[in-house]
Amino acid sequence: MIDLxxxxxxxxxxxQVTVELAMSSLLVGLILGLLGASxxxxxxxxxxxxxxxxxxxxxxxxxxxTVLIIYFGATTVLMGIAGWFGYEEYIEIGPFAAGVTALxxxxxxxxxxxxxxxxxxxxKGQHEAAIALGMGSMRKxxxxxxxxxxxxxxxxxxxxxxxLLKDTALVSVVGLDDIMRKANIAVNNTKEPFLFYLAAAFMxxxxxxVSMVVVSYFEKRANRGLHRG
Amino acid sequence: MDFSVVIEYFPRLLSGTxxxxxxxxxxxxxxxxxxxxIALARVSKNRWxxxxxFAYIFFFRGTPLLVQIFLVYYGASQFEVVxxxxxxxxxxxxxxxxxxxxxxxxxxxxxxxxxxxIQAIPRGEVEACMVVGMTKxxxxxxxxxxxxxxxxxxxxxNEIILMLKGSALASTITxxxxxxxxxxxxxxxxxxxEIFLAAGAIYLAISIVVIYLFKLIEQRQNRYLxxxxxxxxxxx
Numbered sequence: 001m002i003d004l005x006x007x008x009x010x011x012x013x014x015x016q017v018t019v020e021l022a023m024s025s026l027l028v029g030l031i032l033g034l035l036g037a038s039x040x041x042x043x044x045x046x047x048x049x050x051x052x053x054x055x056x057x058x059x060x061x062x063x064x065x066t067v068l069i070i071y072f073g074a075t076t077v078l079m080g081i082a083g084w085f086g087y088e089e090y091i092e093i094g095p096f097a098a099g100v101t102a103l104x105x106x107x108x109x110x111x112x113x114x115x116x117x118x119x120x121x122x123x124k125g126q127h128e129a130a131i132a133l134g135m136g137s138m139r140k141x142x143x144x145x146x147x148x149x150x151x152x153x154x155x156x157x158x159x160x161x162x163x164l165l166k167d168t169a170l171v172s173v174v175g176l177d178d179i180m181r182k183a184n185i186a187v188n189n190t191k192e193p194f195l196f197y198l199a200a201a202f203m204x205x206x207x208x209x210v211s212m213v214v215v216s217y218f219e220k221r222a223n224r225g226l227h228r229g
Numbered sequence: 230m231d232f233s234v235v236i237e238y239f240p241r242l243l244s245g246t247x248x249x250x251x252x253x254x255x256x257x258x259x260x261x262x263x264x265x266x267i268a269l270a271r272v273s274k275n276r277w278x279x280x281x282x283f284a285y286i287f288f289f290r291g292t293p294l295l296v297q298i299f300l301v302y303y304g305a306s307q308f309e310v311v312x313x314x315x316x317x318x319x320x321x322x323x324x325x326x327x328x329x330x331x332x333x334x335x336x337x338x339x340x341x342x343x344x345x346x347i348q349a350i351p352r353g354e355v356e357a358c359m360v361v362g363m364t365k366x367x368x369x370x371x372x373x374x375x376x377x378x379x380x381x382x383x384x385x386x387n388e389i390i391l392m393l394k395g396s397a398l399a400s401t402i403t404x405x406x407x408x409x410x411x412x413x414x415x416x417x418x419x420x421x422x423e424i425f426l427a428a429g430a431i432y433l434a435i436s437i438v439v440i441y442l443f444k445l446i447e448q449r450q451n452r453y454l455x456x457x458x459x460x461x462x463x464x465x
Contacts, residue, residue: 060390060433062397065408065425072421162291169293173401180295187303194304201292201300208291 004199007186011196014182015203021099021168021178026161028104033111040116051112058109063167066106071098071174099171107164114156118149151222158215165207179203234420235427242424245410246431252324252396252406256331257389263336268343269369282340289337294395297334302326302402327399335392342384346377379450386443390436397432407431 004011039051058066074093082091122145130140172180183200187193235242271282289297305311305320319325350373358368400409411428415421 057429057433060436061429062394062408062432064394064397064400065411065429065432068408068412069422069425069429072415073425076422166291166293169295170398172295180293183299192307194300194307197296197300197304201288201296204293204296205288205291 004186004196005190005192007182007190007196010182010186011179011199011203014177014179015207017096017176018165018168018178019207021096021103021171021176022161022165024100025103025107025164025168028100029107029111029160029164030157032104032108033115036108036112037115037119040112041119055109055112058105063102063106064170064173067099067102067170067174070102070105071095074098074101095171095174095176098174099168099176103164103167103171106167107160110160110163111153111157114153114160115149117156118153119145121152122148151226154215154219154222158211158219161211161215162208165211166204169204231420232423234414234418235423238414238418238424239427241410241414242407242427242431245405245407245428246435248404248410249393249396249399249406249408250435252327252331252399252404253389253393255328256335256396257392259328259332260335260339260392263332264339264343267336267340268347271340271344272347286337286340289334290341294330294334294398295401298327298330298398298402301330301333323399323402323404326402327396327404331392331396331399334395335388338388338391339385342381342388343377345384346380347373349380350376382443382447382450386439386447389439389443393432393435393439 036051036054039047042048071093074097075091078091078093082088126144126148127140130144135143168178169180172178172184175181179200183196186196190196267282267285270278271286273279301320302323305326311317311320320329354372354376355368358372363371396406397408399406400412403409405413407428411424415424418424
């Protein structure tokens with residue numbers, strides 16, 4: 001590895017934090033996305049209304065602002081809730097937790113649309129066949145619907161992950177020790193901003209390339225049952 | 230929560246909004262101009278011509294906008310040559326650094342959108358142009374680019390909204406755009422939730438206006454398609 005005035009290993013440590021943040025946010029975002037899509041397609045007006053509000057709000061607000069709102073606002077909100085239960089100590093939420101929450105919420109809002117499209121594209125006959133075989137609605141979802149949704153949604157989710165990977169840089173603004181902040185620290189000490197920000201840029205590029213390879217592997221795997229005509 | 234601070238500081242939030250709007254309009258317009266030649270070079274079949282735009286697009290789409298802003302604002306000043314050049318009065322200003330970074334970033338995304346649109350035009354139309362004896366320049370000017378413009382609109386509207394949201398990053402290089410202004414106000418009043426939510430509401434309002442405007446332009450540009458969509462009633 002290139003030494004970079006001794007900061008190379010620091011940047012790699014930062015990359016580890018970036019990857020951890022991206023993977024945690026992905027997990028939260030996928031769950032929120034599935035819940036959001038189910039809510040949008042549900043029969044209940046209230047759930048539809050909630051899901052629409054969630055996606056419109058999150059998609060219309062800058063990601064940086066979401067990170068700032070969660071980081072600075074969560075303390076107030078959490079302490080307010082804890083206050084109802086008689087807990088009066090100071091609660092602080094760290095940059096990592098705030099980052100996972102903010103990026104997870106953002107990813108979830110966009111993933112809601114992707115999953116909704118995928119859910120809607122599954123033919124009605126598949127549902128009917130599963131019911132005819134006597135599957136309950138949970139079993140039908142896990143065995144029949146979800147594997148197909150996965151296949152259809154994968155390209156969209158892959159794109160969203162690339163966006164998420166780049167958005168992790170924003171969490172450095174509230175002090176998370178990711179690639180970006182390690183680069184800032186190095187710049188403050190060495191006064192060579194171009195070198196370190198370029199190094200950071202290439203680390204993000206490398207992460208992007210790796211993600212693209214992994215996504216295309218998953219896509220091949222998910223499509224293995226399909227014959228090309 | 231006390232929303233009276235929002236009313237008190239609303240004029241300052243609006244002045245931040247004005248900076249945000251300037252940044253977005255400038256970088257989207259400049260980015261569109263830069264994107265066109267890049268997209269045209271990208272669709273070229275000559276490997277020597279299309280590999281450079283490929284690298285450009287790959288770099289700016291594969292790295293975070295935050296890195297790009299820092300590279301322009303902090304990075305450029307590392308070199309003596311830059312500091313002594315005639316461009317220094319521009320590169321010294323955070324405002325122009327933000328415009329440069331946003332322009333480069335959005336031009337890469339826009340170039341990909343343009344490329345997709347040019348390649349989405351049916352082969353038959355290109356052949357028809359050749360049959361009537363148009364030169365390549367005429368074909369692009371009269372047929373391909375106007376057609377691409379109509380195809381491009383929905384994706385371009387999305388790109389403008391992404392740019393609007395990306396413009397919040399200008400606050401990281403000391404600019405007092407909407408987000409920067411909100412952060413300054415909060416440093417004084419310490420009411421993060423109220424002020425950030427107010428800023429979020431303003432961003433949301435701008436997005437909604439952009440979406441609505443693009444719907445109007447789209448209807449106008451693609452109005453010739455209206456007669457084609459014949460509704461077939463469902464047979465029960």
